[in-house]
Amino acid sequence: MSKTRRISYLTAAVSAIALAAAACGAPEDEDNSRGEVPEEAKDCANYEQFGSFDGETVTILGSIRDQEADEMMAAWKFFEDCTGVDIAYEGTGEFEADMKVRVDGGNAPDIALFPQPGLMSSFKDDLVPASEDVTALATEGWSEDWLNYGTIDGTLYAAPNSSNAKSFIWYSPTFFSENNYEVPTTWDDLIALSDTIAESGTTPWCAGFESGGATGWPGTDWIEDIVLRESTDTYDQWVAHEIPFNSPEIVSAFDKAGSVLLNEDYVFNGTDTISATAFQEAGWPILDGDCAFYRMASFYGAMWPEGTNVAEDGDVFAFQFPETNEGDNTMLVGGEFVAAFSDTDATEATRQYLASEVYHNARLQTGPWSTAHQGVDPNNATTPINVLATEILTNPDVTVRFDGSDLMPGEVGASSFWTGIVQWVDGDKDSQQVADDIEASWPQ
Template identity: 50%
Template sequence: MRLTRHRRWLVPVVAAAAVGLTLTACTGDVSNEDAADVDCGPYEQYGTFEGKNVTISGTILDLEADRLVESWSDFETCTGIEVDYQGSSEFEAQIAVLAEGGNAPDIGIVPQPGLLQRLAAGGWLIPASQPVEDNVDEFWSEDWKQYGTVDGTFYAAPLMASIKGYIWYSPTEFEEKGYEIPKTLDELTALSEQIAAEGEHKPWCAGFESGDATGWPGTDWIEDYMLRLHGADVYDQWVTHDIPFNDPQVAEAFDAAGEILKNPDMVNGGIGDVSTIVSEAFQTAGLPILDGECSLHHQASFYETFWNPEGGDENTVASDGTVFAFLMPPVNADDPLSVTGGGEFPVAFRDAEEVEAVRAYLSSDTWANNRVSLGGVISANKGLDPEVASSELLVQSIEILQDDETTFRFDGSDLMPGAVGADSFWKGMVAWVTGQSTQDTIDTIEASWPAS
């Protein structure tokens, strides 16, 4: 089965007539007979809407889509709203076209602040209602709120989140061979070189293939190196183009990543030569670890889902389990914890009470705990109990996101203009890993940056 990342089938749906944004107060008993088996107390605040339907589209597919649908089952029962979800690996490419043609879903789960800004600039988005904003002010940091805000107008609350920069490995292999978790980037390099010298397999396995979005996993490597090598201030300058994309500091990050990704001694374990990074689907790229054909794989916290693609539990994610992960280390062991990450934002294309009721629920601590308890994902919602997460790693990830001492920076390519972050940067990673020089790559990406 081909797996698709939660970040990336869209069925066009015609939006219904617009109505007001104010949420309807609950009138007491719900008419849905199924509600007798559900505690509707947590859902009374959203009101009751008999016969109302809300359509949602996004990039979430397969097992994660099933769990998403399950996360609002009780909400549907108690409010009477039928929520219809369709996922698409082409969502990002299609949603603006659908919006312009009046065929957008009621809600689109957008995985990029840059895309959210583009949709807002097109005049297609409905500002968030007060209940949504109240939830964000209570449960999310100001930084997260700003990602859903354009020119002072608040359009969308955050939904799920992920931490980038995890390096997946086999705890059994590390114990048997005496490998230590690297505490610095130099120690990571030394470990990689040790595994390569032992000659049993290439240390790293990687895959950039993701349909029209092929290349995005490579951008995560560059972002992690930018943050660790140069710090949050330079990272921010890079993302906002206060320094050009071809700045020497960016070149340094590319070259550091290239010591692994472009090195035939380092990749592509269990898959092939360096060129196979482009053709190997990101969803399957880490699985050679399970067969002892590579030792290390760079991918976000959400990759937990892909170790058991059929939804089983034969591969456990734990420090003493089948697989686990450590964060890409800093330059110095005592550097403050800095992580990159991503998330999604449910934007509205139809002005209706039932649409805002759904969005208010999705921005709540109730939804966050319901969804995370189903497994495979996390959220930066401060009302989320980390202990409901499905693995030791995800508990750790939530605690990192909720820690005020963590330096968190959103995925850089998701913040950049679409012409760069979702186009030339992705394409540049493909060209670069297949032989193009660092300088030519970053010069080409820089030339693509919009003039205004």
């Protein structure tokens, strides 16, 4: 089970630019329950490039459900109306299992929105490679880092869809202003500020790893962020198992995370509460001044209590996880990829549309969402935190790496890594023991 899928309905919102062209009699939007479609997206001139179809159906399977699914469908409604394509979308809470059953049974969807590149690659023999047109749109829209995650054995199979900024630390701008604190830009600055806050009588950090059957995943993000900031080469080798999980560099990352998460002077309510504290509410004590920091992705902007002002000068906001090496600019990311099992003309048209600036601009205006597509304007994001996330995600100077546990085999990334991080934070095993156990679980 992918953590990207688990939190997809809370993905951070991002921006859009206006779609230009004179109106050409697009159909009226009669379904207002699926998000607010911008007027510009109703112009059929924007869809002529994708062709014309007479009621042909394209099936899409994804992990996106509920309100986010409604907002996604609202974004492509006028593609359907203007081209004649009927998109039959189905969201499932058991995406990985359902994909295997359907593909094995010869009932694969035309398109699947894969939240895990590693899972997608396991279906390589059944996938349709990206056409020249889809490849051109993807190459124009995304950085090489992103395209690599949609590529299998040198061939592009899938353009990216949504993009989540994960390397964020939440804080209270008011608390910082009242105490003349500055946002730290390096790890050393972060630890020095944590010490200062602790000495002042406020607990520096909140933390929570509880997530039902997926308990532990917030802790894996800590390790991934630290490994990434120590060395992108090491990160790449680690997730590909070119170096063992229990390599000294990885054990060191656990120890570095432990300087925060295993520090009784740092953690609100004590380190022994972390694994039992629900990640959804773990950051809320910031609002009461009970802690100063909470590490969690940009999607967390949608999880604060109703009425919370999430803004740079509001109740809470976030800053980018500090770098270890001067000059680095890195971001841990998640997202989905648009892969196809069918090569019909209608499927091809839909793939092109989902890879286009037209779709990403429309989708960004129908509800909370983020994308790394280079054709969007971050200032059109629906909330300040989404402006920040989009600025980072669309900045070609930012080095992105996909969530490590989502790239690892399921036996590791969605099992032994989760359980191991809980044993570690509970004090049952030390860094070396946990890393050794996880390495032993890696499939041969």
